[in-house]
Amino acid sequence: MIDLRERRARMWMGPRPHGAVDPDRIVGPLELFYDLVVVVLVGQAAHHLAQHLTWEGVGDFAALFGVVWLAWMNGTLMHDLHGRDDVGSRARVFAQMLVLTVMATQVARAPEGGGPAFALSAAALFALLAVLWWWVARGDEPHWKPITRTYITGTTVGAALLAASSAFSPSWRVVTWGGLVLAYLAMASITVTLTGSSRRTPIVVTDALSERFGLFVIIVLGEVFVGVVNGLSAEDLHPRQITTALLALTVGFGAWWSYFDLVAQTPPRPRPGPSVGWMFVHLPLTGGVAAGGASMVALVEHADDGRAGAGAALVLAGGTAVLLLTSAVCLLLRESPARVEVRDCLLAAVACLGAGALHPAPWLLALSLVVVLAVPWVLAVLRGTVMSSDRATP
Numbered sequence: 537m538i539d540l541r542e543r544r545a546r547m548w549m550g551p552r553p554h555g556a557v558d559p560d561r562i563v564g565p566l567e568l569f570y571d572l573v574v575v576v577l578v579g580q581a582a583h584h585l586a587q588h589l590t591w592e593g594v595g596d597f598a599a600l601f602g603v604v605w606l607a608w609m610n611g612t613l614m615h616d617l618h619g620r621d622d623v624g625s626r627a628r629v630f631a632q633m634l635v636l637t638v639m640a641t642q643v644a645r646a647p648e649g650g651g652p653a654f655a656l657s658a659a660a661l662f663a664l665l666a667v668l669w670w671w672v673a674r675g676d677e678p679h680w681k682p683i684t685r686t687y688i689t690g691t692t693v694g695a696a697l698l699a700a701s702s703a704f705s706p707s708w709r710v711v712t713w714g715g716l717v718l719a720y721l722a723m724a725s726i727t728v729t730l731t732g733s734s735r736r737t738p739i740v741v742t743d744a745l746s747e748r749f750g751l752f753v754i755i756v757l758g759e760v761f762v763g764v765v766n767g768l769s770a771e772d773l774h775p776r777q778i779t780t781a782l783l784a785l786t787v788g789f790g791a792w793w794s795y796f797d798l799v800a801q802t803p804p805r806p807r808p809g810p811s812v813g814w815m816f817v818h819l820p821l822t823g824g825v826a827a828g829g830a831s832m833v834a835l836v837e838h839a840d841d842g843r844a845g846a847g848a849a850l851v852l853a854g855g856t857a858v859l860l861l862t863s864a865v866c867l868l869l870r871e872s873p874a875r876v877e878v879r880d881c882l883l884a885a886v887a888c889l890g891a892g893a894l895h896p897a898p899w900l901l902a903l904s905l906v907v908v909l910a911v912p913w914v915l916a917v918l919r920g921t922v923m924s925s926d927r928a929t930p
Contacts, residue, residue, distance in 0.1 A: 561744045563751065566629055567615060571748075573633045573640075574608045575755045578822075580643035582759050582830035586766070589834060589847030594827070594854075596647040599710045601823045602717030603658055603698075604643070607636065608752070609815065610665045610691070616745045618672050628668060635661040651709045655702040662695035683727055690723040721816050729809045741803045741811050749818050750800045753792075756822045759829030760788030767836025776899065780839035783902035784832045787852070790909030791825055791859055797913060797922040798877060804869040817865045824858030827851055835898045844898045853892025856905050860885040860912070877921060880912035 581604065585597040611632050615625065638657040642650035666688055673684040694716055701712040764781045804814035831851035835844060864881040867874040891904040916922045 561616070561742065563744050563747050564621070566626060567612070567748060568751065570611060570615075570629055570633060571608070571752055571755055573636050574604065574611075574752075575758070577604045577636065577640045577643050578756055578826050579759060579762060580640060581646075582763070582826050584644045584647065585827060585830040585851070586763065586833040589831060589845065589851055593847075594851060595714070596710055597827060597830070598823065599714040599717065600643060600646055600654075601826065602819065603713050604639075605819045605822065606694075606717060606720055607632075607639075607658070607661050607665070609819075610662075610669075612745070612748055612752075614665070614668055614672075616742065616748065617740075631664060632661065635664060647710055648706055651706055652702040655698050655709065655713075659695045659698035659702075662691055662698060666691040666695060686727045687724065690720060690727075694720055717819075721819070725809075725812050725816065728812050740806070741814060743803075745815075746800065746803050749815070750796065753795055753800075753818070753822055753825065756825050757788055757792055757829075759826045760785065760791070760832060761829075763829040763832030764836055767833045774840075777836060777839040780899040780902060781836045783899055783906060784835055786906045787828070787832075787856065787902055787909065790906055790913075791828070791856070793913055794859065794863060794909055795821075798874075798881070798916060799863050799866045801922065802870045804866070805871050810869040814866055814869050817862045817869075820858050821862035821866075824855040824862070826855075828855030828859075831855065835902065839898050842897060844895045844901045846895050848898075849895035849901055850892045852901070853888045853905065856909065857885040857888040857892075860888065860909075874921065876919070877912060877916055880915050884908050884912050 578601065581597055581600040584600075585593050587593075588596065611629065615629060635657060639654060639661065642654035642657065644650070646654040669684065669688045669691060673680070673688060676684055697712060697716050701709045704712060764784050767784075768777065768781050804810040828851065831848045834848040835852060838845060838848070860881045864878045864885075867878045867881070887908045888905060891901060891908065895901065896904070913922070
């Protein structure tokens with residue numbers, strides 16, 4: 537006879553407590569589904585940037601992307617640290633996805649008329665996340681409470697600020713979102729670093745969590761293809777436009793190659809500071825990739841121009857430079873910092889910014905960035921750091 541009580545208990549077990557990390561957990565289809573929903577918001581934010589390649593447009597994108605990324609990071613950590621393969625975990629993830637869907641309808645309009653609706657829906661999501669973190673913390677052992685209480689309070693305050701920003705003017709609303717993102721990152725970093733230790737920290741970069749961050753990078757890289765396709769769709773095809781488009785796609789290939797060979801191969805040092813730093817540096821890293829993809833619309837549309845537009849050139853080159861700079865930070869956070877590769881990435885980032893400032897012809901700009909991205913990787917191959925016989929490649 538089926539024991540209904542036992543069956544129900546297995547289907548709804550509640551979240552895993554703090555410290556109960558499953559090192560053998562693998563990323564499942566539920567998490568991939570969640571990531572795809574989040575990337576819809578990233579795509580909408582990138583669409584707005586593609587139409588506003590100005591400093592103001594970049595600022596709007598940075599604030600929007602930051603709020604979306606914080607939501608993604610919270611949902612990712614919630615499932616990685618506390619999720620199970622049960623109905624309860626699925627319900628918690630789907631609840632977040634429902635609110636994210638409402639946010640997605642307003643992202644492209646958030647810097648203007650859609651700001652109040654976006655702010656209120658984002659506030660609802662952060663309030664939900666605060667409740668979920670509180671649910672986990674109810675059963676915490678005493679040594680976890682300084683960390684979890686501060687984090688829950690910070691998330692609750694974030695929800696309140698987002699709700700309050702719905703009444704602000706558009707410019708102050710975006711400034712508030714940007715300030716909230718910076719304050720939230722500082723709060724989480726200080727809380728985990730100062731109150732955690734190598735033996736008791738809520739943040740552990742497991743293989744599954746590292747894979748999850750890598751998968752998000754891959755999905756965001758899809759914005760490069762979206763940008764190129766949108767640029768090609770706007771005009772009749774001709775050789776120079778196709779050449780520029782293919783070179784722009786190759787910039788995306790170079791970004792993939794750089795991240796997965798130079799960054800994703802080795803996790804950070806297993807201590808609170810490096811673990812949190814490694815995770816949070818993925819905010820500008822993925823933001824730079826998404827911004828570069830958005831700029832490719834204008835780059836391909838104006839492939840026949842003698843010089844690339846200053847806005848498109850600086851956003852594309854700047855996004856590539858951010859990828860290289862954040863890759864250098866990740867390399868420094870390893871157990872054995874790869875200082876030579878760090879130097880190569882920093883020099884390549886400077887070269888990217890130089891190419892953007894010159895804004896040559898679109899095809900030449902894309903080609904220059906491909907070459908610059910290739911240099912750190914080729915040097916790493918020659919040193920045997922990547923693509924050697926004793927290292928597995930992703």
